[in-house]
Amino acid sequence: MLTTILPPVPKTISQGYELLVSDLDSVITAMHQHLQDFIGCAPGCSSCCRQFSILPLEAAFLADSVDVSLQSPGSGGLCSQLIDNRCSIYPQRPLICRTQGLPIGYIDEDREQIEVSACRLNFPEDHQFDHRDLLLLDSFNSRLAALNSTYCQAFEIADETRIPLG
Template sequence: MAYNFSNYHAFIANVDRRAEALEELHKTHMKCKKGCDLCCMNYQIFPVEYFAIEQALKVKAAETMESTNGSCVFLKNHYCQIYESRPFICRTHGLPLLFMNDEQWELSVCELNFTEFDDEEFSEENTLLQDKFNSELFLLNKQFIADNKLNFSEFDLLEMKDLHRD
């Protein structure tokens, strides 16, 4: 079945622009590079992301590995086989993330980045507001499910590791 991913791709382009701006802003603290893959795990993702990655895999095959330690099945020799089509969660790793938890704002940063940065220096301007993007992705996914009459609820998440089995 052919799906329309134009809204999803526009969302991803917006995420990438924000991520690039934050990477530039925090370049002295960012240690992320090829070979750093502590955050590369088998995540659960929304159907819109799952099917977008599946479509990309039809164009460009990716070698998958069996994962026994929870690492991503698309991680081979410390290299992401689906980097161009990776999901939202993977695009934000390493960045300072601000999100609401139990009625208070929480900051999440990679333990390898920002080792010499005072948490008080983080603000809405120099972090990724994760809840804003999560909400937008949730609504995109809900519309994708409805438009394509898929048998999923808006709350269903799919295992990335199942992509290589389809």
Template sequence: MSASIKKYLQLRAQVDQLTEQLASKHQKHMACKKGCDLCCMDYDVFPIEFEAMKEALKDQAVDTQASTIGNCIFLKDHVCQIYEHRPIICRTHGLPLLFMNNDQWELSACELNFTNFADEEFTPENTFPQDTFNSKLFMLNKAFLEESKGEHSEFELIPMQQLKDHLQPKDS
């Protein structure tokens, strides 16, 4: 395993720790539970995440035939088949996300969550700082690309659907 992927896994662990804290803090406002898949879309990821998932899933049989257009290929019967290895974007869904857009801070949260929560109750202390972690992920990806001398560019994103070409098919 490359040094960059090890650092990516450490970043993913930091994200998990913060998201667990925020989920606990906001538990009475969160509708997320097993079977809720409103946010499970067909995402593109940085090469470092793609390679980390490819490595983690290489011996895992996964059914990628069940997804519908626009949904993640790993969603089956409303459950993520790769939950432990999902990318960072999937780890933050449902939580209130704070990010910069057109020179102003914006807040995003799942439409099923925080239905009785006023926007002014969100603070930097109770929201996920998306830009901070996206910047760290971008820099780790840049180091990974330099380390691996791969065929990907610095700003390239890879559709998660391409992972199915590297996985063991699951017997139906």
């Protein structure tokens, strides 16, 4: 149920997106194993599941895959895709949702350092991260941006368009 109908994702772009998801999921699985003593995320934990927006490609992929409502925000700032604190679109969830709970490293080239964003339910404020503990998303985000750009160009959608989810 989209407020704006998005064209279906062409097969070549869909295959590229599915490969991206598979590659990211492989890295995430390895990280979960590496950080298993810290990661407390489990079904029913929805602390990270907030209202946000996604790229047109991901919105179209979701619309092609599941019956998803992309127009109505959830209550209290929560994602509208939550049902009883569980993700109703879990197998097809966007990339940002897949990375929740993991420590994300952002490379700040200007300051020549890595900024870390981590769930405080999993990692205390003073947790010391090793470089092996960090999920660096730049290459995944670049691939997603390129696929989204190809999708948007094919259907004359502005690249900077964002679709609310939740």
